[in-house]
Every structure is written in structure tokens, then in C-alpha cells.
Amino acid sequence: MYTLVVCEKPAAARRIAQALGESTELRHGGISIFEVKNSAHHYKICTALGHLYGLNDVTKNKSVYPVLDLEWAPVAKNPQVIRAINAISELAKDASSFVHACDYDQEGEVIGHSILQYACGDKYAEALRAKFSTLTDEEIRDSFTNLAKPNWGLAEAGRSRHMLDFIYGVNLSRALIRSFKSIGRYRNLSIGRVQGPTLAFAVNREMEIRLHIPDPYWIITAEFDKDGQIFSAQYEKPKVDKPAEAKAIIDACVGRNGTVNNISDKESMLPPPVPFNIGDLQREAYNLFKLSPGYTLAIAEKLYLQALISYPRTSSQKLPSSIGYDKIISGLSKIGKYSQLVSMLLSKEKLVPNEGRMTDPAHPAIYPTGVVPRHKLSGLELRVYDLIVRRFLAAFGDTAVSRHINVTIDVSGYIFKAGGMTLTYEGWMVLYKPYVRFNQRKLPKLHKGDLLRNWSIEMEEKFTQPPYRYNQASILAKMEQEKIGTKATRADIISTLFKRNYLAACKGGLEVTDLGFAVIDSMREFAPSIVSTNMTRLMEEQLANVEQGSAHSMSVIEQAVDRLLESLASFIEKEDDIGAQINSAVSADTAQASVLGQCPLCKKGQLCIVRSRTTQKRFVGCSNYVGGCKATAPLPQKGSIRITGKACLECSWPLIGVVFARGTKQWRICINTHCISKKRDTT
DNA sequence: GCAAGGTC
Numbered sequence: 001m002y003t004l005v006v007c008e009k010p011a012a013a014r015r016i017a018q019a020l021g022e023s024t025e026l027r028h029g030g031i032s033i034f035e036v037k038n039s040a041h042h043y044k045i046c047t048a049l050g051h052l053y054g055l056n057d058v059t060k061n062k063s064v065y066p067v068l069d070l071e072w073a074p075v076a077k078n079p080q081v082i083r084a085i086n087a088i089s090e091l092a093k094d095a096s097s098f099v100h101a102c103d104y105d106q107e108g109e110v111i112g113h114s115i116l117q118y119a120c121g122d123k124y125a126e127a128l129r130a131k132f133s134t135l136t137d138e139e140i141r142d143s144f145t146n147l148a149k150p151n152w153g154l155a156e157a158g159r160s161r162h163m164l165d166f167i168y169g170v171n172l173s174r175a176l177i178r179s180f181k182s183i184g185r186y187r188n189l190s191i192g193r194v195q196g197p198t199l200a201f202a203v204n205r206e207m208e209i210r211l212h213i214p215d216p217y218w219i220i221t222a223e224f225d226k227d228g229q230i231f232s233a234q235y236e237k238p239k240v241d242k243p244a245e246a247k248a249i250i251d252a253c254v255g256r257n258g259t260v261n262n263i264s265d266k267e268s269m270l271p272p273p274v275p276f277n278i279g280d281l282q283r284e285a286y287n288l289f290k291l292s293p294g295y296t297l298a299i300a301e302k303l304y305l306q307a308l309i310s311y312p313r314t315s316s317q318k319l320p321s322s323i324g325y326d327k328i329i330s331g332l333s334k335i336g337k338y339s340q341l342v343s344m345l346l347s348k349e350k351l352v353p354n355e356g357r358m359t360d361p362a363h364p365a366i367y368p369t370g371v372v373p374r375h376k377l378s379g380l381e382l383r384v385y386d387l388i389v390r391r392f393l394a395a396f397g398d399t400a401v402s403r404h405i406n407v408t409i410d411v412s413g414y415i416f417k418a419g420g421m422t423l424t425y426e427g428w429m430v431l432y433k434p435y436v437r438f439n440q441r442k443l444p445k446l447h448k449g450d451l452l453r454n455w456s457i458e459m460e461e462k463f464t465q466p467p468y469r470y471n472q473a474s475i476l477a478k479m480e481q482e483k484i485g486t487k488a489t490r491a492d493i494i495s496t497l498f499k500r501n502y503l504a505a506c507k508g509g510l511e512v513t514d515l516g517f518a519v520i521d522s523m524r525e526f527a528p529s530i531v532s533t534n535m536t537r538l539m540e541e542q543l544a545n546v547e548q549g550s551a552h553s554m555s556v557i558e559q560a561v562d563r564l565l566e567s568l569a570s571f572i573e574k575e576d577d578i579g580a581q582i583n584s585a586v587s588a589d590t591a592q593a594s595v596l597g598q599c600p601l602c603k604k605g606q607l608c609i610v611r612s613r614t615t616q617k618r619f620v621g622c623s624n625y626v627g628g629c630k631a632t633a634p635l636p637q638k639g640s641i642r643i644t645g646k647a648c649l650e651c652s653w654p655l656i657g658v659v660f661a662r663g664t665k666q667w668r669i670c671i672n673t674h675c676i677s678k679k680r681d682t683t
Numbered sequence: 684g685c686a687a688g689g690t691c
Contacts, residue, residue: 008690009690010690011690048690050690050691054689062684158688161688162688165686166685168686169686170686171685173684173685174684175685177685188684189684195686485687489688492687493686493687
């Protein structure tokens with residue numbers, strides 16, 4: 001007889017097995033399990049792959065609406081999941097006791113609960129709970145000597161979360177799709193508790209940008225000469241509202257020398273960066289390499305599967321010493337380009353990382369394992385790996401020191417300011433070198449009372465700028481800040497919004513399409529809670545009550561259903577209008593997305609990407625076709641076409657970009673088959 | 684065909 005231990009993922013099962021004693025890995029029904037057998041205990045340790053069970057629509061009929069009858073069922077489309085469930089069911093038959101050892105958070109509680117209830121046969125009540133906050137030997141052993149009762153409230157809260165998200169998300173998505181269908185068209189549309197507010201953030205920003213009225217202001221810059229060194233200073237008021245005021249200052253100062261009035265000279269400490277959690281890594285990779293958060297996660301996962309880095313889907317910014325700094329660092333020293341950096345670290349007396357505040361129930365921050373890559377990493381993999389290694393090393397570096405000098409200069413009673421910023425001690429920056437952003441600004445040596453020759457003084461008209469567009473990194477940061485979505489799903493949600501064509505990439509970040517606006521508009525009118533973060537707040541509050549036992553899951557869900565049905569009733573009433581509105585938005589978007597540029601033949605129409613009705617193939621045609629223009633051009637049928645907005649230098653027909661796979665290079669071609677550039681290629 | 688949440 002043995003104790004069956006249920007874990008959330010293979011990596012955790014392995015760690016737990018190692019912590020509990022000498023373990024052997026066995027194959028059972030096509031999946032790996034671990035056995036630990038000694039005089040005190042006999043454990044069989046099995047693992048899930050995240051959720052093995054999820055919610056299903058009982059009717060399984062996608063045209064039923066609204067759908068309110070849900071059931072928990074195996075995640076059937078994944079054959080690995082089915083194998084895992086079968087193996088666990090087998091092992092449960094001969095088990096004398098059960099330990100729930102999934103991550104100690106809400107989703108982990110649900111994962112273990114479903115397995116114990118559905119795969120093991122109602123064993124949740126009798127199972128004991130291992131509670132650990134990181135997968136270190138010590139914590140795992142501790143949690144097994146102090147096993148707790150299962151937390152029904154937490155499991156119930158988690159299960160309710162699944163229900164609420166499904167009921168709201170699926171029904172409102174079906175409502176959108178139906179309204180579009182009601183005017184005879186089809187398109188995949190969706191909305192949900194996280195998609196809604198995320199899209200709304202972008203819509204609000206877009207509105208701020210469009211409604212921004214630029215206000216003029218003037219800046220006054222003077223240049224001073226100190227022993228042949230010229231430096232610039234700004235008038236103390238950074239924005240002067242009136243041109244007359246600026247003019248008066250210039251008139252009073254022009255040709256007048258300045259006197260150094262005041263000097264402050266301060267040192268400031270720049271602590272090392274904290275180690276990466278997934279959000280920090282995604283942001284940094286976007287800012288440095290312009291990688292989308294989803295792509296960065298995919299690369300990190302690949303590196304993790306090659307054992308080069310630790311588990312990437314973590315929110316922790318901490319590096320406990322139990323990960324074994326020495327082993328990692330000596331491993332990295334075997335990789336040529338890091339050996340010198342590592343020896344710098346090893347000369348330190350003690351290795352102590354700078355850590356951030358955020359923690360994670362199951363994992364430390366992302367760190368390199370020190371394993372030397374066996375295969376050559378691809379370009380982007382190498383960049384992300386290098387970033388993670390250097391960030392890890394930098395976290396152990398010394399605090400850097402910078403020196404800030406601020407001077408004020410008096411010119412006939414008007415005050416100008418100049419600042420210098422230099423690095424006096426590089427510290428950790430050496431370790432993080434290509435990725436450090438520190439702009440030095442030097443001033444000549446100045447003393448109080450120094451007389452400075454006024455070299456020039458100018459005023460320049462500027463305009464207040466609209467707020468920045470969100471980009472993929474900053475909208476992810478906004479989601480983190482507003483606490484919607486999770487570390488594992490935020491990147492997915494953003495890419496869903498792109499896939500639905502609600503968001504589009506544009507210069508300077510991302511923009512909301514007409515379709516995105518139409519969806520938010522109709523939701524704001526009929527189901528405002530789905531596009532506001534209040535829904536998450538209310539849900540969290542109610543689920544906390546469920547967890548503590550002061551509210552029933554059933555009544556929370558019933559209330560939500562009532563609110564939903566109220567929204568849907570008015571939605572259905574206006575179905576045709578909403579459909580028409582979405583339709584016009586979709587047409588506007590596609591029309592815009594397919595224009596390549598002015599037609600070089602008739603010079604009246606626009607060359608557009610169109611699809612042949614008969615062959616369904618895409619090609620380029622002139623919008624002035626009806627007016628008699630016969631300009632056409634073939635297009636490659638595979639790959640995605642990018643509009644460059646540029647014209648061929650040889651023939652002035654539009655240039656297009658073709659991308660065959662994500663992350664591959666864009667192939668730039670002139671669409672004109674008779675272009676001279678092609679003739680040259682063949683001769 | 685729809686959500687959000689795990690993980691590979």
C-alpha cells in the first residue's frame with residue numbers, strides 16, 4: 001500500500017520526489033511517475049499537466065444560447081491528458097492515502113481537486129494537502145511533515161472562477177457572433193473578463209490621442225562657454241506659455257554673460273537590477289529586441305525545455321540560495337563569453353543577489369541553470385538566453401554610483417539650469433553591459449562665481465504631445481498594474497486581440513481598429529461590466545467570500561447569470577443594429593488594410609489586394625477597374641503580405657513585404673512582373 | 684466558433 005501524491009506538472013513531481021528521498025522513475029501507462037520507498041514511507045508521485053479537467057457546455061451545441069449548463073470533463077483534445085488521467089485512475093485503485101501537492105494557489109487547488117474527485121473517485125475530502133511556497137527540499141519536506149486538510153473553500157472559489165469566466169465570456173462572445181450573423185455574415189468574435197478591459201485600455205488611450213489638442217509653448221536654451229568648452233543650459237521654467245514672455249527673456253539676456261550661482265554635487269546609488277520574472281523579461285525583450293511578449297514566452301519555454309534556464313512562468317523576483325549559486329556560476333564560467341564576467345563575481349567575498357518584492361507560490365525568479373547549450377541556439381534564442389544570463393549575473397553585482405552636478409546660472413537676473421550626470425563606479429553595469437541604458441552628460445569644471453561667456457540664446461516653439469501609444473510591452477504592464485489576467489495568460493490575451501483584428505500593429509506601438517472600437521462600443525452600451533476592471537474586482541471580492549465560507553458558490557453564480565441575462569435581453573433586441581455597426585467597421589478595416597498605393601498606370605485608382613471570386617486566389621487590382629484601368633499583378637499565394645507604403649525605385653509600382661513564417665525575414669518584392677529589376681535578375 | 688486558466 002502506498003500514498004499517491006498528485007502534482008501539477010512534471011518538473012514539480014521530479015523535485016518533490018527528490019526531496020522526499022531516493023526516488024526511481026517508472027513508466028506507467030505511457031507517463032512518467034516517481035516512486036519513493038523507505039522504512040518510513042512509500043510514495044507514488046504522479047503528475048498533471050496543468051488542468052486535466054475543464055468546463056464543457058453540456059449541450060455541446062454551439063448554436064445554443066445562452067449556455068448556462070456546464071459540466072467538468074477531461075480536456076479531451078489533448079491525448080497526453082487522457083493518458084495521464086488513465087494512469088492516475090489506475091494508481092488510485094491501490095492507494096491507501098492521497099496527498100494533494102499541486103501549487104498552493106487557487107488554480108492549483110482546482111487542478112488537484114478535479115483529479116482527486118474525478119480520476120481517483122471522490123478522494124478530495126480524505127486527501128491531505130502539502131503546502132509549499134517554493135520547490136526547495138526544505139520546504140517540500142516541511143510541507144509533508146505538516147500535511148494540512150484540503151481547502152474546500154479555495155477549491156470552490158476556483159471552480160466558481162472558471163464558471164463565471166465561461167458564462168460571461170462564451171455567452172457575450174456568442175452574442176457578438178450572432179449579431180454579425182443576423183445580417184448574413186460570419187466572423188469569429190470574442191470578448192471576456194480580461195479581453196474586454198485590455199481592449200478598453202487601448203481604446204481609451206486611442207481616444208486621448210485623437211482628442212489631444214496640441215498647445216504651443218516655448219523653450220529657451222542658452223549656450224555658455226567655459227574656457228573653450230561649450231555647454232547648454234535651459235531657462236528655469238521649462239515651458240514658457242507666451243511668445244512675448246520668451247522674447248522678453250531673450251532680449252534681456254542676449255549678449256549678457258552669466259555667473260555661476262549655485263552648484264550642487266551629489267552622488268546617488270544605483271542598485272543592481274532584480275532578477276527577471278516573466279513580465280519583466282517580456283518587457284525588457286520588447287524594449288531591447290522588439291519581441292512580442294508571446295514570442296518571448298515561447299522562446300523562454302524552449303530554453304527551459306533544453307534545461308538552459310529555470311521555469312519561466314514565474315512572478316517571483318527572488319533567488320533563494322537553495323538554487324545553488326556556485327553550481328550555476330561555475331557552469332556559466334565554461335561558456336567562453338561569460339568566463340571573464342564570472343571571475344569578476346567570484347572575486348567577491350559573498351554572493352548576495354538584489355531581489356525584488358514579488359514572489360511566486362511555486363518558483364523562484366528566472367535564472368540560467370549553468371548547463372552549457374548542447375546545440376547552437378538560433379539568433380533570437382541566443383539573445384533571450386544572453387539577456388537572462390547577464391541579468392542573473394548583474395543581480396549579484398555591486399551597487400553602481402553616479403554623480404549628478406546641477407548648476408544654476410544667473411544672466412541679468414534670469415536663471416538657467418544645466419545638469420551633468422556621470423558614472424563614478426560601474427558596479428553591476430559591467431555585468432549587464434550591452435543592455436544598460438545610462439546616458440552620461442558632461443559639464444566643464446565649474447565653480448561658484450565663475451563668469452561664463454554667453455555663446456548663444458534661442459527660443460524654440462514646441463507643442464504639447466499626446467500620450468504615447470501602448471505597445472505590446474506597456475499594455476502588458478498595464479494589465480499587471482490593474483491586476484487582470486495572470487503571468488501565464490497575459491501575452492495570450494494580447495495576441496488574441498490581434499488575432500481577432502481588434503488591435504493592429506502600427507508605427508510607435510499598437511492601435512485599435514474600427515472593429516475593436518465597434519466591439520467596445522456595443523459592450524459599453526449593453527454589458528458595461530465586461531469592459532471594466534470592476535468585474536474582476538467584484539468577482540475577487542465574491543470569490544474571497546466563497547473561499548471563507550461566507551457566501552455560496554451557487555448564489556454568486558446565480559447573481560452573475562441574472563446580470564448576464566439582463567444584458568443579453570437588450571443585446572438581442574438591438575442585434576441587427578449591432579451587426580450592421582460591426583459590419584461597417586469590418587469593411588472599413590479591410591478596405592484600409594488592402595490598399596497598396598496609387599495605381600502607376602491610371603494614376604486615379606488605388607492598387608488593392610483582392611481575391612478572385614472564381615479561383616479564390618489573391619492578386620492585385622486597381623480600384624479604377626470599373627473606370628477601365630487594367631492594372632493587375634500576381635501575388636504569392638502563401639505567406640502574409642505586409643504593406644510597405646514604398647514604391648519600387650525602378651518602376652514606381654508598390655513594393656510589398658512577404659513573411660512566410662513568424663520570426664523569419666521579410667522578403668521585399670516589387671509586384672510589377674514587367675519591372676526592369678526582374679529582367680536583370682534573369683540575365 | 685466563444686473565456687481564462689493551467690502546462691508541454
